[in-house]
Amino acid sequence: MPPEPKTCAxxxxxxxxxxxxxxxxxxxxxxxxxxxxxxxxxxxxxxxxSILDLLDDRAAGKTICPSEAARAVAASRGLEGDDAWRELMEPARRAARRLVAAGDVEITQGGSVVDPSTAKGAIRVRRTR
Incomplete structure (x- = not known):
């Protein structure tokens, strides 16, 4: 019997x-x-x-898009250009998946919780209920 799966750090x-x-x-x-x-x-x-701060500013059960965190971090680091935040989109999705593994947040699509390892397309992030 194989051991339980792990989460990539x-x-x-x-x-x-x-x-x-x-x-x-x-x-x-x-x-x-x-x-x-x-x-x-x-x-x-x-x-x-940034994800956790943005969620703290929202009402319970409300979601954010990872792009909001990417935009906030790009602005705080002074990255140049209107689209500088786009380079942070995949890192923002990775950050959201790590937070799911830590039990802090859930990733949703269409209002339903999805497996972060297999989710494709637009996602939303909310605090764990």
Whole structure:
């Protein structure tokens, strides 16, 4: 029986157990080489904090779009250009997935909670109910 899946420390996606990790499963933290190289940066932590701050400013049960956090972090870091926040969209989605793994938020589509590892398209983020 394989052990329970883990969550990638970088992207927040589910890591499925593999036979080749049988001896080192306790040491596995990342789902891929790309995530291992990327790790979690200061920008990633700022995006997590921004998501939580934006949710604190909303009424209970209300949602935000990850783009709101991306825009806030881009503005606070003085990134140039009207579309500078777009470069932070995927990092914002990763930050939201990490917060889901921590139990702080839920990711929804169409008002229903979805699995953050498989969600495609536009998502919304809300506090865990």
């Amino acid at each position: 970088s992207c927040g996606r589910r890591i499925e157990w593999r036979k080749k990790w049988e001896r080192s499963w306790d040491d596995v933290r990342y789902c891929s080489d790309a995530c291992r190289r990327r790790k979690v940066t200061d920008v990633d932590r700022a995006l997590e904090a």
